[in-house]
Amino acid sequence: MSEIKRIRVNNRFSEAVVHGGIVYISGQVDLSAARTARQQTKNVLAIIDELLAEAGTDKSRLLRAFVYLANIGDLQDMNKEWEAWVVPESTPARTVAQCELSSPAFLVQVSAEAAL
Incomplete structure (x- = not known):
């Protein structure tokens, strides 16, 4: 049975x-x-760097990312930060969708998977 490591655990989820x-x-x-x-995209990507x-590991090992936007009209602005952040030639598979986020203050939410 392989080990499971949880990072920044709280009573609802692990980061x-x-x-x-x-x-x-x-x-x-x-x-x-x-x-x-x-x-917000810039700040979220910095958090992901910390967690990785x-x-x-690091962002050069990203496999997949899910980007949720409260307003798909923000896609161009999000992409500017995204493109400045990702490692060229190591971009992950990515999905972008518009959806209602858990607070009106949140405009961007990103989850990701990466190899060690």
């Missing part, structure tokens, strides 16, 4: 879970009260 050589990052949102989708580092 990340490592199992079988894969790190699964839960949906991350910007809690800093940034008001634009572009700034805690798990023992």
Whole structure:
């Protein structure tokens, strides 16, 4: 039976879970009260960098990402931060969808999976 490592655990979920050589990052949102989708994207991606580092990997090992936007009209601004962040030639499979997020303050939410 392989080990399961949980990172930043609370009573509802773990921020990340490592199992079988894969790190699964839960949906991350910007809690800093940034008001634009572009700034929220930048902040969320920084959180993902931290979680990947805690798990023992980095964004060059991303396998898949899910990006949820409160307004699909923010796609271009989100993509500007995304493209500046991802490692060229190591971009993950990605899904982008518009959906209602858990608070009107959240404009962007990102979850991801990466190899160790």
